[in-house]
Amino acid sequence: MAEHTRNNGTDPVTDEELEAYLDGQSPVSEAYRGLGQTEPPEALDRAILREARNEAFVSGDMSGASGFWQRWMRPLGTVVAMGFCLALALQVLYQDTGVSVDERESAAGFVGVPEQEAEPEVVVEELMMLTPSVGDPDLPAAKPPLPGREALTQDSFEMDSSADMATPPTLTEPPLSIQEMVVMNRTREQQLHDAPESVAGDSEEVFVTVRKAEERDTRLADNAVAAWAAGARPAARVWLAGIESLLEYDETGLLEEELEKVSRVYPDDAVEYRGRLRSQLDAATRLLTLRQPADKEADGSRLDEIIVIGADADIADAKVWAAGIDLLIEEGEDALAATEIAKFRQIYPDYGI
């Protein structure tokens, strides 16, 4: 008779089998790969790539192979903005000189030099408009804003053509383009602000923060860590009762993690409870048994195998805590349950109990 295989599929998975599986050497992985290479349809691919291009285009920083407008938008925008600023400056400088366009010639092709006699007056008025003086006896009294000034405050930026002032080359489009770009960017910023998910790799090594509109139940409150440190934590027996309830749900891994947390927060309670849980597990012939920290060190296994993620590493798991609260309610301990719920809400504001 051939040797009976030790593991016939019903025996518990040994550590060696698990390690082999994690190394990719398992018939299960091989069988899974045989399920086939399902791929998304091409239409879906095109839609996603199109969205990626549109997003880069709208935000205005599309690079690489791109169309005419993306290549020339910034240079055109720069030229337009410069022309607009120049036109404004000319309007302000020459609107009150009474010199018409036809009389102005210069090497730069913009505005000519006004008559000598008028120059100081124009300069004085300009100074008054730009830097209003207070009680300066040497300067003339403040005058009403020049027509050009009023035009500057209007959104349409229309020039006052009734005044005898220089009429620079027509540049009505640029302001609208700049405004449109600003509005588009602001709209995009608002969309990003409201975007479903943001990635934030902060110094506490918390991987992802969940968006406000749609949050996971186990999302920590913004001040959860501070609240926890200030005492918003489950009573030891509530926490341990919640842990014990995990025994029924194949959550031994989570159970170990929670006990590790309890051992840090309530060391005396954890030591006592650990012994009781071990006997329960042995009685149930569970594969995984709790080990004391000293046993782990003796085995050579690392105490830090349980990942500590950020400063909230000791915070009780929401499911565990809620289970402990449920047990309090079942046992009629309403007052303690209410206290626990209040603390719970400081940590998990949205978890349904």
Added chain:
Amino acid sequence: MLETMAADLNDTALMLRYRDGDVDAFETLYNRHRAALFRYLVRRIGNQTLAEDVFQEVWSRIIRNRKNYRPSAKFSTYMFHIAHNCSIDHYRKSGNQQNIVSDQEEGVPEAQANTGNPVAEAEASETRRTLTVALSNLPDEQREAFLLHEESGLTLDEIGQVTGVGRETVKSRLRYALGKLRRVVPRPEAAGVNDG
């Protein structure tokens, strides 16, 4: 391992380039990860049509948040974490967790063994069917851990980051999943059981 590190670095570099506006970089990144992510979603959600919606939502989130992207973790970890969240959102909207059905029922072409041996092909087909059913019967958390391990190439720690649990919990879930799935998978030594 060096090749894996180089690939990870390239993923991050590609995403950073897309963050700065390089759409071609995004296309490369997309082509690199689209198949694995899609399989994960189809086999976790159990319905290809719904999986396509979630798949598109995942990439939409990545696209919309490109400006905020910071390489605090591998891109694949980031991507699968979003997929994990989108799947949960999908379950909430549908009201329950759907068990996966056979790929054949969803119009997904079955993998053809083409060994030339009808018996072997029939056995392989039966194995695929039973494995699919067994996968569908796993608790969602165990199925997800299994699929992440098979499709994402992430480590236990990274799978824990994706699912929001610790490394030991991930290991525990994989152990239970493996224990259930291996019952339907032929053992390599089964051919020699009756010998002697």
